[in-house]
Amino acid sequence: MNPSPENPRDPLEVLIDRTLRTQPLRRAPRSLEGRVFAELARRAALPWWRKSYAYWPAPMRAAFFVLSAVAAAALVAGLYFLSHGASRELASEVAGRFGWLSFAQEIFSAVASRALAVWHAIPPLWLYGGAAVLATAYATLLGVGAAAYRAFFAPRT
Amino acid sequence: MNDDPPVQTSPSGVISPTDFATFMRNYQDMVFSTAARLTGNETQAEDISQEVFLKAHQHFAMLVASPTAGGWLKTVATNLSLNHLSRYRNRWRFFSELRRDDAGAESEAPEVDFAAPDTFFGGVDADERRSLVERALDELPAHQRVPLVLYHFEDLPYDEIAKKLGVSLAKVKTDILRARAALAKIIQRAGSTAHEAFNN
Numbered sequence: 001m002n003p004s005p006e007n008p009r010d011p012l013e014v015l016i017d018r019t020l021r022t023q024p025l026r027r028a029p030r031s032l033e034g035r036v037f038a039e040l041a042r043r044a045a046l047p048w049w050r051k052s053y054a055y056w057p058a059p060m061r062a063a064f065f066v067l068s069a070v071a072a073a074a075l076v077a078g079l080y081f082l083s084h085g086a087s088r089e090l091a092s093e094v095a096g097r098f099g100w101l102s103f104a105q106e107i108f109s110a111v112a113s114r115a116l117a118v119w120h121a122i123p124p125l126w127l128y129g130g131a132a133v134l135a136t137a138y139a140t141l142l143g144v145g146a147a148a149y150r151a152f153f154a155p156r157t
Numbered sequence: 158m159n160d161d162p163p164v165q166t167s168p169s170g171v172i173s174p175t176d177f178a179t180f181m182r183n184y185q186d187m188v189f190s191t192a193a194r195l196t197g198n199e200t201q202a203e204d205i206s207q208e209v210f211l212k213a214h215q216h217f218a219m220l221v222a223s224p225t226a227g228g229w230l231k232t233v234a235t236n237l238s239l240n241h242l243s244r245y246r247n248r249w250r251f252f253s254e255l256r257r258d259d260a261g262a263e264s265e266a267p268e269v270d271f272a273a274p275d276t277f278f279g280g281v282d283a284d285e286r287r288s289l290v291e292r293a294l295d296e297l298p299a300h301q302r303v304p305l306v307l308y309h310f311e312d313l314p315y316d317e318i319a320k321k322l323g324v325s326l327a328k329v330k331t332d333i334l335r336a337r338a339a340l341a342k343i344i345q346r347a348g349s350t351a352h353e354a355f356n357n
Contacts, residue, residue, distance in 0.1 A: 016341060023291070026190040026193050027186055029199070032185055039211060043211075
């Protein structure tokens with residue numbers, strides 16, 4: 001606990017200290033108790049899977065733990081087999097099933113090359129001008145926001 | 158002053174509340190006061206108080222029999238209020254406090270030229286006095302009110318306040334010194350107005 005007041009020769013500190021320490025507690029709003037119990041009831045009514053892990057039923061926690069361990073083991077085993085070339089057939093079959101990915105890549109490349117061509121066709125001066133307009137608009141908005149905050153919301157000192 | 162938990166007491170000592178509603182009723186004014194004085198805003202204080210009691214409910218088995226439940230609640234209320242204020246401060250720092258923090262961070266505490274009276278309240282009744290002080294606290298800017306409240310209400314020493322707020326010791330001392338002067342002026346101004354109204 002602070003030795004109060006810290007500087008007993010300072011009359012202002014003594015006065016403030018005495019004034020604040022004799023201040024009674026503020027009365028909590030009547031709605032507080034109702035709000036707390038309503039929130040507790042809402043949380044209690046949530047199904048277990050929407051609560052945090054600590055509140056899950058014990059069997060569910062155990063099952064989740066086992067499933068996670070199995071998934072991790074399967075992942076490690078799969079990586080091991082792939083890295084040792086033991087399943088080239090499996091890899092080619094998987095690649096065949098995902099053939100649509102190469103098609104999507106071709107479309108994306110075509111769109112990107114067209115966009116790049118358009119970008120290079122724009123004169124650099126226009127680009128610099130556009131960037132300057134954007135920067136000016138951003139700075140103006142920031143300035144107006146700061147002025148508005150200081151005028152209407154800033155706490156008085 | 159306020160760290161004494163307002164629990165029911167008997168000659169044999171502290172009686173623990175038997176259920177959560179009783180527990181809440183015993184401590185809600187203390188929790189709300191802590192949050193309201195730190196945030197300077199009753200709506201935010203009610204939200205924070207709700208959060209404090211929801212946490213308390215999770216640890217109720219431990220708290221119900223603990224003689225330090227009041228201290229636990231007060232610490233949680235203080236930390237949640239400071240977290241709330243730091244989120245708010247970060248959001249508005251660019252606009253409002255950057256310059257103040259830089260100006261006050263390393264400077265020595267200035268001399269405050271203020272002639273303190275013996276008392277702020279002449280002829281003002283107790284209810285009005287309590288209300289005047291609370292309103293005056295709410296009027297202080299957060300960077301002055303928070304260290305002042307932590308020092309005078311929560312009994313934290315300067316270095317611990319500096320650590321909690323993440324600012325230098327010099328800034329804490331400066332802010333508390335300025336806060337006292339500002340608070341005294343606000344109370345004195347409001348008190349004299351109330352006194353005139355009381356006499357008329």
